[in-house]
Amino acid sequence: MRPFIFTKPATADQALIKKTNQAQFIAGGTNLLDLMKKHIALPEELLDVTNALPAAITANTKGIRIDAMVRNSAIASQAEVLSQFPLLAKAVLAGASPQIRNMASTAGNLLQRTRCPYFYDTTVPCNKRIPGTGCSAMDGDNRMSAIVGYSNQCVAVHPSDMCIALAALEANVLVTGRDKKQHSIPFKDFHRLPGTTPQLDNNLPANAVITAVEIPGNRFQKNFAYVKVRDRDSYAFALISVAAALHMEAGVISEARLASGGVAHKPWRWYKAEQFLKGKKPSAENFRQAASIAVGETKPLANNKFKTVMLQGAIETALQNCLTA
Amino acid sequence: MERKQSFSRRFFLKTTSFAGALALIPPKAKALYTELKQRLIPTKEIMPLTVTINKKAYEVKADSRTTLLDLLRENLHLTGTKKGCDHGQCGACTVHIDGQRVLSCLTLAVMTTGKNVTTIEGLADGDKLHPMQQAFIECDGFQCGYCTPGQIMSAVACVNEGHTRSVAEIKEFMSGNLCRCGAYNGIVESIQKVAI
Numbered sequence: 001m002r003p004f005i006f007t008k009p010a011t012a013d014q015a016l017i018k019k020t021n022q023a024q025f026i027a028g029g030t031n032l033l034d035l036m037k038k039h040i041a042l043p044e045e046l047l048d049v050t051n052a053l054p055a056a057i058t059a060n061t062k063g064i065r066i067d068a069m070v071r072n073s074a075i076a077s078q079a080e081v082l083s084q085f086p087l088l089a090k091a092v093l094a095g096a097s098p099q100i101r102n103m104a105s106t107a108g109n110l111l112q113r114t115r116c117p118y119f120y121d122t123t124v125p126c127n128k129r130i131p132g133t134g135c136s137a138m139d140g141d142n143r144m145s146a147i148v149g150y151s152n153q154c155v156a157v158h159p160s161d162m163c164i165a166l167a168a169l170e171a172n173v174l175v176t177g178r179d180k181k182q183h184s185i186p187f188k189d190f191h192r193l194p195g196t197t198p199q200l201d202n203n204l205p206a207n208a209v210i211t212a213v214e215i216p217g218n219r220f221q222k223n224f225a226y227v228k229v230r231d232r233d234s235y236a237f238a239l240i241s242v243a244a245a246l247h248m249e250a251g252v253i254s255e256a257r258l259a260s261g262g263v264a265h266k267p268w269r270w271y272k273a274e275q276f277l278k279g280k281k282p283s284a285e286n287f288r289q290a291a292s293i294a295v296g297e298t299k300p301l302a303n304n305k306f307k308t309v310m311l312q313g314a315i316e317t318a319l320q321n322c323l324t325a
Numbered sequence: 326m327e328r329k330q331s332f333s334r335r336f337f338l339k340t341t342s343f344a345g346a347l348a349l350i351p352p353k354a355k356a357l358y359t360e361l362k363q364r365l366i367p368t369k370e371i372m373p374l375t376v377t378i379n380k381k382a383y384e385v386k387a388d389s390r391t392t393l394l395d396l397l398r399e400n401l402h403l404t405g406t407k408k409g410c411d412h413g414q415c416g417a418c419t420v421h422i423d424g425q426r427v428l429s430c431l432t433l434a435v436m437t438t439g440k441n442v443t444t445i446e447g448l449a450d451g452d453k454l455h456p457m458q459q460a461f462i463e464c465d466g467f468q469c470g471y472c473t474p475g476q477i478m479s480a481v482a483c484v485n486e487g488h489t490r491s492v493a494e495i496k497e498f499m500s501g502n503l504c505r506c507g508a509y510n511g512i513v514e515s516i517q518k519v520a521i
Contacts, residue, residue, distance in 0.1 A: 003367040006389040006435050026433070033392070033431045034412050044367070046389075048436055073425075097501025098486070099416060099479065102425045103432070234500035 001036045008048040012209060015052040016178050018045075019207040025049045027069060027105035030096075031112040039122060040113075040129060053107070053211060057081065063216040065174075068107035068209070072162065076101065085215055087224040087245055091165035094228045097235045107210035110163060110173065110190065113201065114156035114265075115237050116145065127153045127198045135198075139302070144239065147298040147307050149264040154198030155301060158191060158266050159237050165226065167267035168243040168259035171215045177208040184214070191266030198265075219255065220245035225321035227314050228261075238262035240310045244318035246282065253277045258294065258315065263307070270294040273315070282323055284316075291315035376437050378403065379447030387434055394418045396434035397444060405445040405474050409503075416502035419475040420444050426482035428501075445474035448481065457481050460515035468506035476502045480516050489520035 009015040015025065023045035026032055035041035055069035059080040066075060075081055076092040096104065113119065118126050118136035125133035137145050137155050145155040166187050173185045183205075191202045204210065223246040230236040241261035247254050256277035258270040273290040280286045291312045298308050370389040375382060378401065385400055394411070397403045397420075409417030411430045418430040421443040448455035457480050460466065467473040479502045483489060488498035495513050504512065 001390045003369045004389055005370050006372060006433070026436075028431075029433060029436070030413055030428070030431050033433065036390075037412065046433075048433075050436065097416065098482070098488075098498050099419055099426050099428045099501045100413060100431075103427050234497050 002039065002042050002044075004036075004043055005045040006048065007045065008050075009052045012049075012052050012176060012211065013180070015047050015049050016176065016180070016207070016209055018047055019178070019209070020045075021206070023047055025209065027053070027108045028071070028100075028103040030100050030104050031108065035113065038120060040120070049209070053105075053209070059084070061217070063214060063218075065212050065214050066106050067212045068105060070106045072096070072101040072104045072106070072109060073098065075106065075162070084217070084221060085165075085169060087169060087220060087226060087243060088162070088165045088215070090224070090226040091161045091241075091243055094226055094241070095161035106162075106213055109160055110166075110210060110213070111202065111204070112159055115159045116156035117141070119156060128156055128194075129199075131197075131199045141303060142301040143303045144237070144262075145301055145304055146264050147300045147304060147311070148268060149193045149266070150301075151194045151196065151198070153196060154194035154265065156194070156198070156265060157262055158201075158264065159261075160267070161226070161228065161238065161241060161261060163187075163191070163267045164241055164243045164259050164261040166213060166215070167269055168245055168257040169215050169218060169220070170257075171213050173204075173210060174212040174214060175204060175208050176211050177205050182211075183208075187267070188269060194265045201265075218245070219247040220257070223248060223322040225318040227318040227321065229310055229314055240307055240314045242311075242314045242318040244315070244322050246277070246319070246322045248282065251281060253280055253282055256290075258290070258318075260294075260311065260314075263298070263311065270297070270315070272297065277319075282319070284320070287316050287319040288312075290319065372435055374435050374438050376434065376442060377440070378442045379444060380441075389433070389435055391434045392430055393420065393432040393434045393437055393442065394429035397429065397442075403444055403446055407471055407474055409472065409475070414503075415472070415475075416479060417472050417475040419478040419502065421478060421482060424482075424485070426479050443478075445478060448477065455481070456519050457484070457515065460518045461512070464514040464518060465508065465511040466515040467504075467508050467511070472502060472504045472506075476504065476512055480512065480519070483516060484520050489516055492517075 024043040026046045053069045054067035056067050057078050058065045072092050076089045081089050119128050124136045127135050146157050171187045173190045175183045225244045228238050228241040238261045243259045245257040256274045258273050260268045273294040276293050277290050295308050295312050372389050373386050375384050397406050407417040409415035413428050413431045420429045422440050457477050483498050488494050495516050
């Protein structure tokens, strides 16, 4: 690890004043420390924000606000989350291990880097790690890589489970810039597709800080599911994950949400499939067709064609599980 | 093509006058040197820190890069906590901070200032083993024993959290601790025994 100066700002304002391109925020540290040990992240200064940022979950009539420093395990066991946003709790529990969930912060979860093996291997080219060097995964072992939304410069996938639920629930990311102005970024616009700038994972303004995530109230308390397919039963990143939520009125689907992890550089929403389900009966045939519409959007790479079959099954299963949740 | 190993008069004058110019502005040259050195070989940041481990307060000076795991093992010689992968993938380094199980390899020591850390050494009450330690012995919860301190710390937390309602739930909430000997059945049994 490269030596660094350590400071612990007491307030968010102080943290923002000290934030430069060479200084990085640290909260849970579960991703950043790992990257620093591997010399992928080389900050000259670490700003410990565990005291500077708030750590409360507050519910009101419009929805729920989860502060930046709320640990993942706290989200998964909070009463209001469990009763009003059960999909979120389910997705959080599908990610990482109990130890890591006790450490990982809400804001940090949004900012975690990809787990593409070539990003972690500093002996090979990677456009995300060092722009312009090339993508080793493109023609390499791309079994875990993206099947949609990738570019010829990067095929990495977004690793979070929590973010898949937040995408499906159309959360907003609250951000404070150095000018102390608050912005609200819709979740779908927070993470980026690789395009020609794969080194950028998200649209967080330079030297800004995430203060909270807000989820608007919804009607997905009854019919929801989170399906995660991975190499082992627990404590592994997703090959395919699906967050599904339905609202039914008079026997037909009035609102549907479908999002996936393990498929793209950002949490991916299947808008066309959602649109198809609207007004339809919740039948196995309709679920099959919705899944086919989603699969139709994908373009697998040489070693991950299996992911399209897996996605078809995962979406059908998730939608089916919505009815029995 | 052969290259001659010789220095021209021009080269000699250029370099010596440059060196001379540097010598004439010593403070600036020194600053440049330190800045360059800092960039190439950044200096270590040594920090004083106070941590409470197993109810005992320690005051130590450590590099800012020191993880809690290295502080325990290298600085304080509390070697019960094990280093498995050092990347948060195996759970061997599991300890409790303020009663919550965490990975000490992904925790900066300096970030535990003012917190209560409990390691495997802090579980037993004198010579009397913690019920979980006793259960691991009785249920064959280990073979080589390397992952065991982490397994036991995680198991104690698993019981405290109440994630012991079924074998499936125990397995799910113990998935952060790998055991390459495969003593999983004994570990699950130990947890069930203590949870009752």
